[in-house]
Amino acid sequence: MAENGLHFDRAGNPRMVDVTGKALTARTASARGEILLGPAAMEALGAPAKGPVEATAVIAGIQAAKRTWELVPLCHPLPLDGVDVSFHEKEGALECTCTVRGRAGTGYEMEALTGVSVALLTVYDMLKAVDRGMVIRDIRLISKTGGKSGDWSRPR
Numbered sequence: 659m660a661e662n663g664l665h666f667d668r669a670g671n672p673r674m675v676d677v678t679g680k681a682l683t684a685r686t687a688s689a690r691g692e693i694l695l696g697p698a699a700m701e702a703l704g705a706p707a708k709g710p711v712e713a714t715a716v717i718a719g720i721q722a723a724k725r726t727w728e729l730v731p732l733c734h735p736l737p738l739d740g741v742d743v744s745f746h747e748k749e750g751a752l753e754c755t756c757t758v759r760g761r762a763g764t765g766y767e768m769e770a771l772t773g774v775s776v777a778l779l780t781v782y783d784m785l786k787a788v789d790r791g792m793v794i795r796d797i798r799l800i801s802k803t804g805g806k807s808g809d810w811s812r813p814r
Contacts, residue, residue, distance in 0.1 A: 684804050687757070690754065699792055721776070722775070726768050736764065743773055756774040
């Protein structure tokens, strides 16, 4: 087994990084992204034909964060103590933030990024009948806390 913390062993074969020796610590990760909406999609947010867009997308984002390990091949299945998904309307866009909390031997960055991605995809799915030109963009990690590498925040 390689001890380099990479997803490949010394022979170049893929592997799941062994975190057995890492301390279980409280950790968080927050990610953000947005979907650009045309006027018809913005209007449909208030009276969507398929149901409450933001509420459905929140549930989808939470579910996705919980199942990240099933979607990303070398991701660890992590215990999640909390997942918050929220939306903020901006001019011509809907911004989504996902924050994940838990205690584990590795971080929650992938869970937060997956939560945001699937929440935004759900918005697209629910509004595509009125605007197929929507654009999902700028999905990025905003911050993370805990673990050996310590805290990190994206510079503003």
